[in-house]
Amino acid sequence: MSKEKPIGEKEKKVLEKYDNESRFRDFRFRPAALIVSGMAIALSLYHLYTSYFGTPVTLQHRSLHVAVVLALIFLIYPAFKKLDRSKLHWYDVIFALLALSTTVYIFADYDGIIRRGGMPNDMDLVFGAILVVLTLEAARRVAGWALPALAVLFLLYGLYGNSLAGIFRHRGYEWDEIVSFMYTTTEGVYGTAISVSATYIFLFILFGAFLSKSGMGQFFNDLAMAIAGQTKGGPAKVSVIASGFLGSINGAAVANVVTTGSFTIPLMKKIGYKKNFAGAVEASASVGGQILPPIMGAAAFIMAEILGIPYRDIALAALLPALLFYLGVIVQIHLRATKEGLKGISRDNLPRIMDVMKERGHLLIPLLFLMYMLFFSGRTIIYSAFLTILVTVAIAMLRKTTRMTIKDIVQALENGARTALTVAIACASVGLIVGIATLTGFGLKLANSIVTLGGESLLLTLMFTMVACIVLGMGLPSIPTYIITATMAAPALVELGIEPLVAHLFVFYFGIFANITPPVALASFAAAGISGGEQMRTGFISMKLAIAGFIVPYIFVYNNNLLLINTTFLEGVLVVVTSVTGVVMLGIAAEGYFLTRINPIIRVLLFGGALLFMNPNWIQDIIAVSIIAVVVVVQWMRAKKEGGFNLPITDSPKVS
Structure with missing residues (x-):
């Protein structure tokens, strides 16, 4: 292989x-x-x-x-x-x-x-x-x-x-x-952006190149197939898991769509997902990798440099929102499969988890080693990346299927440098923009304008900032988008009393999701090119699948507990339970299915309840629980009246 x-x-x-x-x-x-x-x-x-x-x-x-x-x-x-x-x-x-x-x-x-x-x-x-x-x-x-x-x-x-x-x-x-x-x-x-490019980003891109040469991409695909392939809508869940893992490491949404999507999109179509939906699943999953720790497509290192706080604090703060995003995508995928009677892939055609782990499971060791170095060792990020690359080469040698030859190592060195070019030149160009903003005070003036335009209303300021980030992100790669918005938009939120880390995560999210936001949604368009779907339709479905990613940033601005910042254990447990429940409700409302199809009024009710649940407050929680109880009873009665809780399920297709 x-x-x-x-x-x-x-x-x-x-x-x-x-x-x-x-x-x-x-x-x-x-x-x-x-x-x-x-x-x-x-x-x-x-x-x-x-x-x-x-x-x-x-x-x-x-x-x-x-x-x-x-x-x-x-x-x-x-x-x-x-x-x-x-x-x-x-x-x-x-x-x-x-x-x-x-x-x-x-x-x-x-x-x-x-x-x-x-x-x-x-x-x-x-x-x-x-x-x-x-x-x-x-x-x-x-x-x-x-x-x-x-x-x-x-x-x-x-x-x-x-x-x-x-x-x-x-x-x-x-x-x-x-x-x-x-x-x-x-x-x-030669400012901050290039500083990060010439240190952290280059080394982590190089790390990704070595992982790729060891067969990590194939390992993620096989592992995702083994874990989720046989479940309802299995190939779509495989796409989410594999693209999330790879996207966190390489941070290249469009490239991730093409490499993973060339494998997962045909499988999704084969079991019955429509081509627009199949492309949208891959696009939303690939884009989300950049908000997923531990690497977050290298953007977390830029954030750490700009804010002057430890990288681990950013990764920990970003973890729960990223998992909520992926949960929202998977909930909609599962409900769509249930609604349309789509099964997964026959177990006979899937690898076994133990076989996958036996063959390539050792490739997880470099990632675990990296997490140890970043979170617990106390060593610098640069040294941690350097040592992890050496560990990757050594660990890959343990099995013949992952062993790297001298030629592989040389190619990894070359591929890493080639891949880093696009990020490095983006950072250099952003240096021109940020340099002028610093020289003229434009960033501060723009921040004041956003606050003035919002009338000192936090919600309006957040909405204007979101629009600015999405518009910028439509034409720019994600890293320069973040650097520009962090310089010019995030200060507007900080001026209104928002914690700097919260403000930076907010602009980072919306700069990234511009990749799936029409009219210029490059990740969605690339996925449509593979699936044969319509570009704009695929883009809008991608947005719907990623709805949690558009709402969660607002929630963590109003409630920092979602980022697990300065929370007690009980507060952390409460925010996890309520936010997870809220995202599930959000997914049900977006897909319009629970036990049976949901009418528009119930969907609006669920949407409101989801927002209440995602911002913990005992009064709001009581209201949200009441909404859930009403929806469950109503849908149970409707499903019973219609004669069952699921549409007929087809046999699992054989996949060669």
């Missing part, structure tokens, strides 16, 4: 259509391919080395990271979609060399740059301008037009904001001032 199952041509085309980072060159010229591979491997080895032995001074380390990333992007990604991907054009080589020159200059004249301290000379400005222009072009190639266009708007605002009237007016900055700020300080391109 192979460790990695390559996706088919159909899935590859879908991935390239909705995921810019998949449109890379396939070199026919062997020396060019070797140079690119060598650079990628060297970048990974550099980050492994610095994670153990320490980094150069901050500006040099970050500039080296950005320069090599830019050079690789120009060598790997063609300037336009329609260009021949087997050829490397002369201007891409020039761009790559110019990118490398920006860090060579910083290393060569570092003492001079520091002495000048904000008084740049002509060479500083030349290399600074090169960096800004190349960052914008590289972002366009990898992430599309939205991110660089937003960065250009902010640059124009920095240059001409003194011409505006009202609250957003500022004193105005010259091009030389902006370029110097972006290039010779650690506040612009």
Whole structure:
């Protein structure tokens, strides 16, 4: 059995259509391919080395990271979609060399740059301008037009904001001032976002690449099949479990949809799920992985850096809301299967849990080791990631089916660097945006505007913030979306007295769920491309499946106990019981089925009861319990009158 199952041509085309980072060159010229591979491997080895032995001074380390990333992007990604991907054009080589020159200059004249301290000379400005222009072009190639266009708007605002009237007016900055700020300080391109990219994010992406080479993806699929495959609607539950695990590690929603969906979506359709619903299940499950600890697609590390709090505090706070999200999806899947009489896969065609664990269960050891290192060891995150990568290689050697050869290890080093390019360039581009926001005070002004627009009403402010996050997230990758909203939207919530961690989790959620929110729902569109469904219809069903993810953030803003922040044991138990019950009620209301079909009035009643239950309060709990009792009695009587509690169930299909 192979460790990695390559996706088919159909899935590859879908991935390239909705995921810019998949449109890379396939070199026919062997020396060019070797140079690119060598650079990628060297970048990974550099980050492994610095994670153990320490980094150069901050500006040099970050500039080296950005320069090599830019050079690789120009060598790997063609300037336009329609260009021949087997050829490397002369201007891409020039761009790559110019990118490398920006860090060579910083290393060569570092003492001079520091002495000048904000008084740049002509060479500083030349290399600074090169960096800004190349960052914008590289972002366009990898992430599309939205991110660089937003960065250009902010640059124009920095240059001409003194011409505006009202609250957003500022004193105005010259091009030389902006370029110097972006290039010779650690506040612009080399700011916090790149700091996290050059440390935590790169190493955890590399960790994911090693896990992939060991066969972790296949293990998650097999384990999910063994656990849930035979239950009602089994393949859909398999999709949720496998995509959640993988999404937490790789944080790439669209890629996750394609890799896992190429396996689960056909299975869902085979047992009777309609194509739009099958695609929506995969999309919602894949997107949710980024809110699921322990890794949360690496965003938790950025949050920890911005807030200055331990990573473990963020992971623990995010755990219950993430589990509630997945519970909401699974409840709707199960009810849909019951309503439509869909069974799971025949047990004869499923792997046994013990066999799966015997064959690949040891691959869980690196994850458990990572959790120990992050939560209990007291060691740094960087060192923990470095050591976990070594443990992954060692543990994979225990069985032949997971053992990595030298070639596998080298490919993992290369794949990790390639995968990190999209995150790194997004962070560099966000540095331009956040840099201007810092320079001009735009973030604080926007936060004040949101509060003013909300009339100091918390609910209205939350709604305006949600809309802003979703709109931004529609055109941007999740990590830059979070960094921008954390800089510009989260302060509005903090100004109203919301705890910073709560505010940041709120904006993080809605930036991520933009991937399944029409009209631009890339994860849903990619899933529709595999299932053959309608894009918009799949998007709206994805939103319905993810309804808990749209409501839970409001709940934890009003009740921090949902994040298990400063709660006693009894308070924690109470919030778990009530929130779980509330999410189940929410799922029933969304699907419109319990024992038998539910009429619209009962669905509205259930929806209201769900909201009451998810915010613990003894009066609200009594009302919610009363609603549950009424619904159960009414549905029991209706089901009995209709002659049974389930529609006829078909035999489990045989799956080869």
